[in-house]
Amino acid sequence: MTTVASGQFSTTSGTTVEPERDIEAEVVVPAAEKLDRDQIRNLVGAKNVMGTCSG
Amino acid sequence: MLAVGQKGRTMTRDLSHLLLTNPPGCGCSAADRGASGRTHQHAYPGAWPVPEEDVPGASGDPGGLYWNLFAYPVAVDTRHYAFLTDVRSVLAVDEATFRDLKDARGGEVAAAISPDRLERLLALGLVRREPARWQFEKVFAGQAQARQENKLLHLITSYTCNLTCSYCFMLADLGSHEKPLLSFEDAKKGIDLYFSSPYAPDSVVHFYGGEPLLHPQLIDDCLMYIHERHCDTVLPKIITNGTLHSPRVLSLLRKYHFGLSVSMDGDKQAHDVYRVDHRGRSTFAKTVAGIRAFQDIGYDPKVLITVGEHNIRRLPEVVSFVLSLRPHAIALNFPRELPNSGAGLDGEASDAAFWIDQYERCLDLCFEQHIPELYFADMLFAYLSGEPVLSPCAACGSQVSVGPGAQVGPCQAFVAAGMFSQPAEQYGQPTVESPFAPWQNVSKATSRKCSSCPISPICGGDCSFDRYNRTGSLLEPLPFHCDLRLRMADHLTRRLIAGQPTGFAAVG
Numbered sequence: 001m002t003t004v005a006s007g008q009f010s011t012t013s014g015t016t017v018e019p020e021r022d023i024e025a026e027v028v029v030p031a032a033e034k035l036d037r038d039q040i041r042n043l044v045g046a047k048n049v050m051g052t053c054s055g
Numbered sequence: 056m057l058a059v060g061q062k063g064r065t066m067t068r069d070l071s072h073l074l075l076t077n078p079p080g081c082g083c084s085a086a087d088r089g090a091s092g093r094t095h096q097h098a099y100p101g102a103w104p105v106p107e108e109d110v111p112g113a114s115g116d117p118g119g120l121y122w123n124l125f126a127y128p129v130a131v132d133t134r135h136y137a138f139l140t141d142v143r144s145v146l147a148v149d150e151a152t153f154r155d156l157k158d159a160r161g162g163e164v165a166a167a168i169s170p171d172r173l174e175r176l177l178a179l180g181l182v183r184r185e186p187a188r189w190q191f192e193k194v195f196a197g198q199a200q201a202r203q204e205n206k207l208l209h210l211i212t213s214y215t216c217n218l219t220c221s222y223c224f225m226l227a228d229l230g231s232h233e234k235p236l237l238s239f240e241d242a243k244k245g246i247d248l249y250f251s252s253p254y255a256p257d258s259v260v261h262f263y264g265g266e267p268l269l270h271p272q273l274i275d276d277c278l279m280y281i282h283e284r285h286c287d288t289v290l291p292k293i294i295t296n297g298t299l300h301s302p303r304v305l306s307l308l309r310k311y312h313f314g315l316s317v318s319m320d321g322d323k324q325a326h327d328v329y330r331v332d333h334r335g336r337s338t339f340a341k342t343v344a345g346i347r348a349f350q351d352i353g354y355d356p357k358v359l360i361t362v363g364e365h366n367i368r369r370l371p372e373v374v375s376f377v378l379s380l381r382p383h384a385i386a387l388n389f390p391r392e393l394p395n396s397g398a399g400l401d402g403e404a405s406d407a408a409f410w411i412d413q414y415e416r417c418l419d420l421c422f423e424q425h426i427p428e429l430y431f432a433d434m435l436f437a438y439l440s441g442e443p444v445l446s447p448c449a450a451c452g453s454q455v456s457v458g459p460g461a462q463v464g465p466c467q468a469f470v471a472a473g474m475f476s477q478p479a480e481q482y483g484q485p486t487v488e489s490p491f492a493p494w495q496n497v498s499k500a501t502s503r504k505c506s507s508c509p510i511s512p513i514c515g516g517d518c519s520f521d522r523y524n525r526t527g528s529l530l531e532p533l534p535f536h537c538d539l540r541l542r543m544a545d546h547l548t549r550r551l552i553a554g555q556p557t558g559f560a561a562v563g
Contacts, residue, residue: 025152025179028136029145029551034441043558044435046384046427047314 120173123180124161124187125194127509128153129548138548139180140512141194143438145551146179160509161187187507194512195500198445205254207449208289209456209467210245212237212273213265218296218338220329222361224468224520225264231473234459235265239276244479245457246277250285259314261292263456263467268299271307278311290314294359296330297345298338305352315356317346317382321366321373328365346380355383357429362389362414367404370413371420378424384559385421386429387414389539407535411542418546427559433515434543435557447505447516447532451497464490468520494519497529504531510544 125141135153297317464476499505
């Protein structure tokens, strides 16, 4: 990668990309903790439904 | 029995315009969301893992940097997010990152990104040090190594029914069955076969039909036999049309604690399009009476709604009616076969996106009423447990279906169709091709689409019968089903961002 005069960047393949800028990203929902079957059933309101296609 | 690769039944009602939106490419929205052409080939690998030369990122340098395969970009209003379905977190991201995720999902990170930015992307989980295939294998490693065991036994009590629903996939090939009824002797052969392999102690024993409540004695005999000979902790279930609630039936229901599911297509207008008796008479009132009779003796039945042209335009209204009956849960079964329909689909109803929009409207109703929709519940179980499901359906290694004549196979719909099945006596004979064998290679890992899909860790799967009938292969999901589940993931993301309950149960 090389810096070109315009402030853009040129990759090894020759394509020109947007100037670098800081990523704006933040965690809005943290990684969920794993729940056990009873906790999930209480939250979902149904048991695990192996074979939903058949009810 | 048909061999692997043979075509399924001829469809007399072609809904392919709804389901195969962009042949010959896979056509699902995931393709538009950034999968490269290379990741969206349609070829059918035969074993786990997929051959390396066909896998996106498989040949990548372990020292390289790759976008998180499971970073699913979701736009909500004007904001952009990434749902990391592997670790089950949601990030707000800027437009450039959002665009990168759409365009290079799982691919190598461009060299143009600065070291500082890369560090942040790595710390946030948006970039991984493993190529896409390695990421996939890491997420699903636990499932791939899990002990295989039977979890679901289907007993098809008969190919007879007191209703004549023309769309019924179980009763579409009656001419191929010499014996319409499952004898107790034949049932025992299938039951013994099921319990001869490793099985879950809480295995589901599902009585299916035809109409299983035409045969209460057989159900009683089978459960007595299972309890005495094999296992007394199984979970019995019945799927019924709800019209039979005689004292004999209610006595059976009082004797065991069944999971009960009633098939019903909505209000009278929707229900009576297909669900009529042999004289063409309405069964709506009987079905409602059945649900109430079951509730009166302490049951909390689910309602299974077949969605088709007969109710898609009014689906929210139809679902509202069903929810008013206060079922334990509902399942919206999207189009399988509607073979004898004369009416065409036109206007918005001919657009698969409209069907998916209608589904989401109904999902909102289910949340408002605190009544689960079971396909969305599948996704919730994967999300909340952190245990991704590798198999797209129970028939892929966890299920045995037994039909009249002691025909056994992995899937009840295929057994009914006379496909992928064999007499129980032939099971395990090395000289006979097993109908179970083709399912051993069916998983998200052997699907090009699933193994490169950002929502694979939370996708509850689809229907092998649908796959085969549309494509002649078990291995790839249909675009419609993919798009439906991508919409479910969108919906879940929005709920997470808004801080809304992810489950259907009332809080507080």
